[in-house]
Amino acid sequence: MTEIIQKKLNDSPAMRWTALVLIASMMFFGYMFVDVMSPIQALMESQRGWTPDVFGTYAASEYIVNVCGFLIIAGVILDKTGIRFTGELSASMMLIGAVIKFIGITEWFQTTAMADWLNSWWVSMPASAKMACFGFMIFGCGCEMAGTTVSKAIAKWFKGKEMALAMGLEMAIARVGVFAIFSISPIIADKMGSVVAPVAFCTVLLLIGLITYTVFTFMDKKLDSQTGVTAEESDPEEEFKFSDLGKILTSEAFWIVALLCVLYYSAIFPFQRYGANMLQCNLDGISAEEASNIFRWFPIGAAVITPFLGNFLDRKGKGATMLMCGALLLICCHLVFAFVLPETKSAVIAYSTIVLLGISFALVPAALWPSVPKIVDEKILGSAYCLIFWVQNIGLCFVPKLIGNILTSTNEDNPAVIAAKEAGADFIPYDYTVPLIVFAGFGVLALIIAIYLKAVDKKRGYGLELPNIK
Numbered sequence: 287m288t289e290i291i292q293k294k295l296n297d298s299p300a301m302r303w304t305a306l307v308l309i310a311s312m313m314f315f316g317y318m319f320v321d322v323m324s325p326i327q328a329l330m331e332s333q334r335g336w337t338p339d340v341f342g343t344y345a346a347s348e349y350i351v352n353v354c355g356f357l358i359i360a361g362v363i364l365d366k367t368g369i370r371f372t373g374e375l376s377a378s379m380m381l382i383g384a385v386i387k388f389i390g391i392t393e394w395f396q397t398t399a400m401a402d403w404l405n406s407w408w409v410s411m412p413a414s415a416k417m418a419c420f421g422f423m424i425f426g427c428g429c430e431m432a433g434t435t436v437s438k439a440i441a442k443w444f445k446g447k448e449m450a451l452a453m454g455l456e457m458a459i460a461r462v463g464v465f466a467i468f469s470i471s472p473i474i475a476d477k478m479g480s481v482v483a484p485v486a487f488c489t490v491l492l493l494i495g496l497i498t499y500t501v502f503t504f505m506d507k508k509l510d511s512q513t514g515v516t517a518e519e520s521d522p523e524e525e526f527k528f529s530d531l532g533k534i535l536t537s538e539a540f541w542i543v544a545l546l547c548v549l550y551y552s553a554i555f556p557f558q559r560y561g562a563n564m565l566q567c568n569l570d571g572i573s574a575e576e577a578s579n580i581f582r583w584f585p586i587g588a589a590v591i592t593p594f595l596g597n598f599l600d601r602k603g604k605g606a607t608m609l610m611c612g613a614l615l616l617i618c619c620h621l622v623f624a625f626v627l628p629e630t631k632s633a634v635i636a637y638s639t640i641v642l643l644g645i646s647f648a649l650v651p652a653a654l655w656p657s658v659p660k661i662v663d664e665k666i667l668g669s670a671y672c673l674i675f676w677v678q679n680i681g682l683c684f685v686p687k688l689i690g691n692i693l694t695s696t697n698e699d700n701p702a703v704i705a706a707k708e709a710g711a712d713f714i715p716y717d718y719t720v721p722l723i724v725f726a727g728f729g730v731l732a733l734i735i736a737i738y739l740k741a742v743d744k745k746r747g748y749g750l751e752l753p754n755i756k
C-alpha cells in the first residue's frame with residue numbers, strides 16, 4: 287500500500303522562516319517603542335518637565351498591570367484561544383497604548399481641560415506623564431503578552447526543527463530594535479524639533495507590526511487545516527483547564543526556571559538603564575554620548591551571538607550548561623565593573639567587559655526560552671510562559687527602583703557627588719560599587735539555581751542537555 291505523506295506548511299523552510307520574520311517584526315517594533323523615550327530623557331525634561339523621578343515611575347508603569355495579575359489572565363487567554371487571537375489582541379493593545387501615549391505628550395493635549403484636571407492632583411507628575419503612563423500600562427500588557435505568544439508560536443512552527451535558532455533570531459531582531467531606536471530617536475526628535483515625532487514614528491511601526499502578524503495568522507490557519515486542528519474537532523482531553531494552572535504552579539521545574547529567569551534578568555534589564563551612566567562615572571572624562579557608544583555594544587553583541595548559540599543548542603544541546611556559563615559570566619562582568627574598572631579606568635577593560643556581558647545575555651536567553659517546552663506540556667505552554675514572565679516582571683518592576691535607592695543612599699556622603707550637586711553640574715560622578723555588587727549577587731543566586739536545574743534535569747530526564755533537532 288502506498289502511503290501518501292502530506293507536506294505541512296512548516297515543513298517548508300521558506301514558509302517557516304517567513305512566518306518567523308512576520309512575527310519577529312511585531313516584536314522588533316514593540317521593543318523599539320519600549321525604548322523610544324530612553325535616549326531623549328533630557329528633551330522630555332526640558333519640553334514636558336519629566337524629572338528623573340517621573341521617568342522612573344513611567345518606566346515602572348510598563349510592568350505594573352502585568353505584575354498585578356494581567357499576565358496570569360494573558361496565559362489563560364493564550365492557551366484557551368490560541369496564538370492567532372492572542373497575537374492580534376496583543377498587537378492591538380500595543381497600538382492602542384502607543385496612541386494614548388502619543389496623544390498624552392502632544393502640544394495639543396497640554397492645552398485641554400483633561401490635562402488641567404490631570405495636573406490638579408499628584409502634582410509632581412505632569413499630565414503628559416500621567417497619560418503616557420496610562421498608555422504605557424496598556425502597551426506593556428500587550429507587549430509582554432505578545433512576547434509569550436511569539437514563544438508559543440515559534441515552539442509550534444519549529445518543534446523538532448530549528449526551534450532554538452528561531453527563538454534566538456527573534457530575540458536578536460528585538461535587540462537590534464533597541465539598538466536602532468537608541469540611534470534614531472534623538473535624530474528624529476532633533477530634525478522635527480519635538481519629542482512627539484519619534485513616538486509618532488514608532489506608533490506607525492506598531493500598526494505595521496499588527497499587519498505583519500495578521501498575515502502570519504493566515505499562514506497559521508492554513509497550517510492548522512493541514513494538521514487537522516479545528517475548534518470542533520479538538521479533543522476535550524487536550525483542552526486547557528484552569529486546574530492546569532495549579533499543575534504549573536506546583537511544578538518544581540517551573541519554579542526553578544522562573545526564579546532563574548527573574549534573578550538573571552534583574553541583573554540585565556535594570557542594569558541596562560544605569561549602564562551608560564555607570565561607564566561615564568568610572569571612565570574619566572568621557573561624555574554621556576561616548577559612554578552610550580560603548581554601552582550599545584551590549585545589546586548588539588547579544589543580538590549577533592544569540593542565533594549562533596541557538597543553532598548550537600539545536601544541534602548539540604547543552605542548554606543547562608549554557609545557563610550556568612551565562613550566569614557565571616554575568617557575575618564576573620559585574621564584579622569587574624565594580625572593582626577593576628574604577629581602579630584602572632581602562633576603556634579596553636570597559637569594552638571587553640561589555641562584550642562579555644553581551645555573550646552572557648546571549649547564552650542565557652538562547653538556552654532558557656527553548657527549555658520551557660521541554661519541562662511543560664504543550665497545551666499549557668502559553669500559561670507557563672506567561673507565569674514565568676509574571677515572576678520576571680516583578681523583578682523588572684521593582685529592581686530599578688531598588689538600585690536607584692541604593693545608589694542614592696550609598697552616595698549621600700560621597701564628597702565628589704556632594705560637590706557636583708552643589709556646583710549644579712550636569713554630570714554627577716556616582717560611585718556604583720554597591721549597586722554592582724547587588725547585580726552580581728543576583729547572578730550568584732542565578733548560578734546556584736542553574737547548577738540545581740542541571741542536577742534536576744539529570745535526575746528527571748527533561749532533556750535540557752539534548753539537541754532539539756531530531
Ligand SMILES: C[C@H](NC(=O)[C@@H](N)CCCCN)C(=O)O
Nearest residue numbers: 320430433457551555651675678
Ligand atoms: C524574550 C525575553 N523577553 C522578556 O524577557 C520580556 N518579558 C521582557 C522584555 C523587556 C522589554 N520590555 C528577552 O527579551 O530576552
